[in-house]
Amino acid sequence: MDARGLAARLHDLPALPRRVLIAALIVAAVGIARLSLVAISPDAPIALWWPAIGVLFFAVLASRGRRLAVSVVVVIAVAIGNLLGGQPLELSLAYGLTNAIEVWVVVRVLTGGAAHARFTTLKHIGRFLISVAVGTLLFSILTAAAAALLAGADPALVASSLITSHASAFFAVAPLALVSPSIPLRVPAWEPLVQTLSLVFLTVVVFALAGALALTFLIITTLMWGAYRLPPMTVALQTVTLAVAATLATATGIGPFALLLDTDERGAVLALQLFIMTHAAAALFVSGQSADWNKAVDTLAARERDATLVADELLQLNAQKDDFISAVSHELRTPVTSILGFSEQLVDADLDPETDQAGRIIHRNARRLADVIEDVLELSRLSTNEGSTRPPADLDLCLLLENCIDDTLVLAPAARAVTVERQLPDVPVIIHAVEQDLVRVFSNLLTNALKFSPAESTVVVELIAPAGSAWVDVRIDDEGPGIPLAEQEAVWERFYRVQSPQHRDVPGTGLGLPIVRALVEHRIGGQVTLSSDGVAGTSVVVRIPRAPLSIAPPTQSAAR
CATH class of the missing domain: 3.30.565.10 (Histidine kinase-like ATPase, C-terminal domain)
Structure with missing residues (x-):
């Protein structure tokens, strides 16, 4: 099974298709950035949610070398996206630079300078969360400083808004670049369908039908079901779809978070971002735990198979050994019986002391060897559960x-x-x-x-x-x-x-x-x-x- 994620597979492609696909990702990120700037914070010149950062992470992770060339392209792409969204030139360039720094830092911490990022165990997921925390924190500080200097925004407010906005985007979107699409389905074919339909139904109930905020826990339980039982790529697609659906519903005034927009707009946005972040993070941890468990089960199953093969080989060798010992013992019995018989005649005969002593030594050792042969033959019969040849x-x-x-x-x-x-x-x-x-x-x-x-x-x-x-x-x-x-x-x-x-x-x-x-x-x-x-x-x-x-x-x- 190929454990590489989509970014690793893109990284390993020949130069031309790799560059074309990376360029396509960056163009897509520009478009997503433009859409994200439709609604900006009333208190600061920043987007309320920034899923484009996850797509840019995909592009940088798929590049080769030190990934600096693509990071420079990210600066330009983000700046263009901000310009298209109506941001000033100097602020757009500053945001482009801080976004590129954020993505490069996250990729660097995650990979440790290696070509690929591993994302198959709970330990790897923990490293991903740490890299996101480091990159997002650095980005928030730099961007808050830029917003304060260039736009007079409140740096504390900008930084707090950016942390949840970008962290939730990383958690929801980045796994698409990291998980392997080749992990097989381990459950019945009907289970993914039932789980997906259940998740869609609950999402509609909670958001489209303006359900109560307390009902959102039903969504996370269904998502955890998928995270534990289904392949990681399926769960990643469900998570990003849920994040997009929740964001669109809230932006159009539908769902439990939209109810807060009239009284506490920033609180509503923060609640939405925390909803996305907690669901995505929980799905990552449960999926990682499930992967660890499945890996342990596979390892134990492989060892059990190996142990069974070794046990079968040992049983065969033991049977061959018993057959050999039995055959040799049978071959020895006849000559030893003859020696024992002749030695008994020597013992009973009237011989000189020296010959008599030699006869007794021969008889004693022949008797000892005959007893050993009988013991071996008896054990051979007992090991095959052969019953006694005589009736009680x-x-x-x-x-x-x-x-x-x-x-x-x-x-x-x-x-x-x-x-x-x-x-x-x-x-x-x-x-x-x-x-x-x-x-x-x-x-x-x-x-x-x-x-x-x-x-x-x-x-x-x-x-x-x-x-x-x-x-x-x-x-x-x-x-x-x-x-x-x-x-x-x-x-x-x-x-x-x-x-x-x-x-x-x-x-x-x-x-x-x-x-x-x-x-x-x-x-x-x-x-x-x-x-x-x-x-x-x-x-x-x-x-x-x-x-x-x-x-x-x-x-x-x-x-x-």
Whole structure:
């Protein structure tokens, strides 16, 4: 989308068409100036409203370089317009010079010396208002001094009249040169028509039908509707049309401001100029705010699209990674199983001490690699929400825990002398579940507890099965280094390992706990929680249903 305004587009044209159009603007300004001088102030030789200044601003802004050449032409044009309006030669020249100075200053402050003036955000509109304030104030002082010296007018009266006259003209007319006509319509096609008809209707009611002054607020609410919802060029055209209609109605004795002409002519003119200035300024600010909002919405939408694309790419890469890991793990499983089988034969054989030790090392490392491969394959199945390949069956949880403890102790280094205290009921605790899933859950938890427990410490395994309850709890407590509070949620993530030296010194892949949580929550339908004071000891509680249920497990505290 081309964000350049009409003045910027005129500025970028080739020399000949640019100069012709600038000349046409200046000629139009002369004609408008002539019409503006039909009614002049009874107390000072100045026009009551000066919309020609907005057209001259357009011409100077569209020129190139330092814009001095066109400013000189402005001096001549304004002087001619004043002469045609019956002003004396010396006063006409003085007004031509002050008008040219005003326009040049406004353009200079607005552009900062750049080729184009930006007018797409609320910040740019604020700069425009500041430039108008600076230029209008300087112009009013210079023109008031000229009127006092050359025509004996009251300088204070002249200056106060010029400020509102020129400021309202800048606010109403200049945006036509600044806003882009290319900004698309973001609302339904019927809305601009309804808003425009509403604005025309209210303008007729207020001015043509001599409505009360208090009814003018209806116009500004409708104009703000357009400023917030419609393209800026539409609002600029509506604003300048409203200003012209209000001025013509008042000049012909129609409308709420005309009612004041007989009693307070200057007050009526001032009220009209303030009406134009406030409506135009409000439209500018609301339009700028709407532009900022639309720009923010577009930026967020673009970022959301980019984020979605990145997320899709990451999902694809993650899927490729999972497929690769799964494929490699499957390829490794067969040779590792063979190594494990042969190493078991070496362990069971009657060999010399050196060969026996080598066989046990091979068997231990083969077992460790086989466990890693099984963990990776299990995670791959869980990440694809693949269900268990075995059906659930009635199991004695006490017996299952006993077997898991015995199998884990066999693999634990005997030299560390870590014992397991079993706090299990004397009667069977029957549950309906997949044995393979439960064995993997409790084997991983027991392996972690034994690995991180100090030598000659005790791991406590407790089964809590309240009579009549649909849920049973298995609690495993160790005396290890504990897990820092800040990392207790992170340990459930894949490949994450606690960053303390006590944990880094213990070998592991960071896959055990993620597998436990995935199995418990997604397959078994239970809940697993972990608690530790971060200094010593960790407790893990696994809550599982006695039978597959659709209800969620009751919330339990993670604190020990």
